[in-house]
Amino acid sequence: MSRVPQSPSRRLLLAGALAAVSAAVTGCSLGSEAATSGGSKRLRIGYFAFPSGDLIVKNKKLLEKALPDYEITWIRFDSGASVNQAFIGKSLDIAALGSSPFARGVSGSSPIPYKVAWILDVAGENEALVVRKDTRISDVAGLKGRTIGTPFASTSHYSLLAALETAGLKASDVELVDLQPQAVLAAWQRGDIDAAYVWLPTLDELRKTGTQLTSSKEVGGAGKPTLDLAVVSDDLIAEDPQAIDAWRKAEAEALRLLTSDPDGSVKAVAAELGISAADAGAQLRQGVFLTPEQVASADWLGTDDSPGKLLGYVTDTGRFLAGQKQIDAAPSGDVVRKAFYLKGLSDAVK
Incomplete structure (x- = not known):
């Protein structure tokens, strides 16, 4: 990755990003303190404002009804x-997490105490690389020497590095800027960046004045898929596996509703994102959603006795990140296997 000059505006962006992480972790820490007081059981769930079954579970209160x-x-x-920082601070029990930050989280001598337990979606056209139209750039190779914004340690960051490599570019051939989605949009509108790799809904805003060069669907089809996973803390696995079973069943119901009740699912996502039903429907169509049975199949998570292909995807992601000097060393297949929680998964999708 190229080193970004520390101009005053850049320092402010970095400070803002750090403040955002601090605020998120502090906010969940309050929940952590509350969870240890009183007699009621509590679950702290991290989610993204991103079209998925998670938003349906939240909007329809499926988990609250089950528990x-x-x-x-x-x-x-x-x-x-x-999300990784919050788990390190023991401020979350369950959370959405991209496959790239998950691979980071389980690498190193002190892996984050969580395990993957569900798949929310497979990245498709809902994550993409867009360049400003006024640059007149028409392919990824044309980005050499340009400034690209993306949230570091995210699936978009991973897919961007993979796209650059496929185009014959190194990370040092471009100027990478670490920006969260809203900061990406602001930097784009100011003209501070030439391109960005990011996800919905920010992505749709960039498309209005940009040209899409590639997407995570294309990058995945070329051998480097990314996914939105869901992880559970080791503490929750040890103390309350029944809650995980109930949560999985709620997520499975949400995936089924995407097919059986598309209108209701669109309304739920629209309400959670504060957008029109038309926009919510368009965003949902860009994602790739598995059936509950596929989630537990050999092609994806698999079973406790026989983990699926996701094990190889995460291991390959770790190797790629290590090769790109994003992490010190790639986690072994055995280490990744230990970061899978598959007990009870087959029953949850019945």
């Missing part, structure tokens, strides 16, 4: 990096 004796707190995050 009426629990106090459930939903905490919004902007990127996987801040």
Whole structure:
């Protein structure tokens, strides 16, 4: 990755990003303190404002109905990096997390104490690389020497590095800027960046004045897929596996509703994102959603006795990140396997 000059505006952007992470972790820490007081059980769930089954579970209160004796707190995050920080601070029980930040989280000598337990979606056209139309750039190779914004340690960051490599470019051939989605949009509107790799809904705003060069669907089809996973803390696995079973069943119901009740699903996502039903429907169509049975199949998560292909995807992601000097060393397949929680998954999708 290229080193970004520390201009005053850049320092302000970095300070803002750090403040956002701090605020998110502090916010969940309050929930952590509350969870240890009183007699009621509580779950702290991290989610993204991104079209998925998670938003349907939240909007329709599927988990609250399944666990009426629990106090459930939903905490919004902007990127996987801040989710990882929150788990390190023991401020979350369950959370959405991209496959790239998950691979980072399980690498190193002190892996984050969580395990993947569900797949929310497979990245498709809902994450993409867009360049400003006024640059007249028409392919990824044309980005050499240009400034590109993306949230570091995210699936978009991983897919961007993969796209650059496929185009014959190194990270040092461009200027990478670490920006959260809203900061990406602001930098784009100011003309501070030439291109960005980011996800919905910010992505749709960039498309209005930009040209899409590639997407995570294309990058994945070329051998480097990314996914939105869901992870559970080691503490929750040890102390309350029944809550995980109930949560999985709620997520499975949401995936089924995407097919059986598309209009209701669109309304739920629109309400959670504060957008029109038309926009919500368009955003949902850009994602790739598995059936619950596919989630537990050999092609994806698999079973406790026989993990699926996701194990290889995450291991390959770790190797790629290590090769790009994004992490010190790639986690072994055995280390990644230990970061999978598959007990009870088959029953949850019945």
